[in-house]
Amino acid sequence: MSEPGAIAVDQFLAHPPAKVWRALTDSDLLARWLMPNDFRPVPGHRFTFHTTPRPAQGFDGIVHCEVLELDAPHRLRWAWRGGRLDTVVTWSLVPEGRGTRLFLEHAGFDPDDPVQRRTFTLLDGGWRSHVWPRLSQALAGLA
Template sequence: MTERATVSVDQFLAHPPRKVWRALTDSDLLARWLMPNDFRPVPGHRFTFRTTPRPRQGFDGVVHCEVLELDEPRRLRWAWRGGRLDTVVSWSLVPEGRGTRLFLEHSGFDPDDPVQRRTFTLLDGGWRSHVWPRLEHVLTDLA
């Protein structure tokens, strides 16, 4: 079996951990920087994200998730399943000076599957170039 691939991103955010935690766990805020959802910060809660379908990749636009771990305000993990993906997204918050170092790991991509390999490449860049700036914008608006 081939080792699974992981997207790893970390970023310093000039906001305290409680504020970052709120942006990660409040459904309305989460929708502003990630996707519309029915998230609740409760271990075992099943929820969905909704986005643009990509039928040629076997993706109907719905990401099925489940809260796997919740350790406020330090760690959040959820299952992330959609199309051919069965992955896990993990967030870790570490206080750093007057802000927070936020770590993201999106793990479980099968590098032998061409669709998953392409999705890994898209998400590896997308988390950095699209999602992170939107999160920063939402955090700044919460001031």
């Protein structure tokens, strides 16, 4: 973790930045490895992700998002709001050899809020153990 209240993960992907960018910005591809969505790569576009509700954490299963920054194929930022969260997810792509170093930062968690601490722990583990392997699998299936 880079700072309190932020999840930071980086992963080398053996695919060129343009291919990784496509997996991050194509709604159908994004749904394959993250969640069903109505994403469009347009700054200011509001979209949602849909997942399993977690009533004990005040989460109805809908993540409300907005594209905050789009700098193809280098950086993508979106607001991530759901339940008691009001956070920001930033994806940064850096060419590395024949592949891409993909950095993820999910920031804005309140470390003093017990529900947000639990959500932080869940998402930190999920980004690392669930999302990265699914993204790698989706990339492997792309031409």
